[in-house]
Amino acid sequence: MSEHATLMLVRHGQSTWNALVRFGGWVDVPLTERGRDEARRCGELLSKARLLPDVVHTSLLRRAISTADLALDAADRTWIDVRRSWRLNERHYGSLQGKSKEQIRAEFGEDQYMRWRRSYHAAPPPIDLDSEHHQSTDPRYAELRDGVPRTESLEDVVARLVPYWESAIVPDLRAGRTVLVVAHGNSLRALVKHLENLSDSAISGVNIPTGVPMRYDLTEELEPVTRGGIYLDPEAAEQGAAAVAAEGRTPTPVPADKRGVTGGTSMNEMI
Numbered sequence: 001m002s003e004h005a006t007l008m009l010v011r012h013g014q015s016t017w018n019a020l021v022r023f024g025g026w027v028d029v030p031l032t033e034r035g036r037d038e039a040r041r042c043g044e045l046l047s048k049a050r051l052l053p054d055v056v057h058t059s060l061l062r063r064a065i066s067t068a069d070l071a072l073d074a075a076d077r078t079w080i081d082v083r084r085s086w087r088l089n090e091r092h093y094g095s096l097q098g099k100s101k102e103q104i105r106a107e108f109g110e111d112q113y114m115r116w117r118r119s120y121h122a123a124p125p126p127i128d129l130d131s132e133h134h135q136s137t138d139p140r141y142a143e144l145r146d147g148v149p150r151t152e153s154l155e156d157v158v159a160r161l162v163p164y165w166e167s168a169i170v171p172d173l174r175a176g177r178t179v180l181v182v183a184h185g186n187s188l189r190a191l192v193k194h195l196e197n198l199s200d201s202a203i204s205g206v207n208i209p210t211g212v213p214m215r216y217d218l219t220e221e222l223e224p225v226t227r228g229g230i231y232l233d234p235e236a237a238e239q240g241a242a243a244v245a246a247e248g249r250t251p252t253p254v255p256a257d258k259r260g261v262t263g264g265t266s267m268n269e270m271i
């Protein structure tokens with residue numbers, strides 16, 4: 001094993017609901033064309049920096065799986081070992097799943113909106129089983145039986161993610177493998193909180209941009225050598241994180257095919 005273990009974290013590229021500024025959570029929405037470009041660029045950045053992963057871990061959601069596939073293709077690493085787990089899924093956003101962030105903010109006010117989005121302990125109201133956006137009968141979660149979440153706080157995400165970190169990712173790092181984790185804004189925030197031992201309030205200010213790889217060199221004790229990690233494209237990361245922080249505060253862009261009806265900005269022009 002080299003002096004430091006290398007962990008690369010990547011949030012999936014832009015999804016269709018990122019573009020529409022809707023709460024995504026466990027709803028399995030695909031990447032936009034922009035998201036696919038971000039994923040390919042992520043692979044190019046990994047390749048250029050010679051940070052070639054030996055193993056990739058993803059969630060069970062297609063926006064993370066497609067991002068990993070496109071990035072690994074661009075880095076000529078399609079052949080590496082793949083592990084997937086629901087424990088890397090996005091936070092389950094309860095009854096907010098599928099809803100417009102702008103509308104939720106307008107309806108419930110800034111404080112409640114931000115409590116649901118960024119407080120450590122608060123979870124949105126549980127999703128109704130009549131909703132088209134619940135996952136209780138999705139076969140990919142069959143092993144969870146009645147335990148498929150109907151809402152989660154970030155604290156709940158830490159609780160379900162850390163066992164996977166310890167049982168699946170840490171052994172790869174200890175074996176000297178360069179590990180790539182492709183996951184989601186809030187599952188990665190949960191991992192960053194755990195890795196950096198951040199306080200409940202400090203993690204509320206952390207926003208993860210789509211598609212920009214972040215590198216952590218870890219000590220023997222698996223503590224980050226550089227706090228906050230190192231983004232391979234710091235400028236894109238800064239802009240992307242600011243855009244995530246601002247979601248819901250600016251008018252939601254209108255998809256290109258609906259522009260004639262209501263006007264607005266095309267999905268691919270946003271952020």
Ligand SMILES: O=C(O)[C@@H](CO)OP(=O)(O)O
Pocket residue numbers: 018022023024025026090091093117185186244247
């Ligand atoms: O909608 C979601 O599932 C997440 C990530 O896109 O949103 P937020 O950044 O508001 O937690």
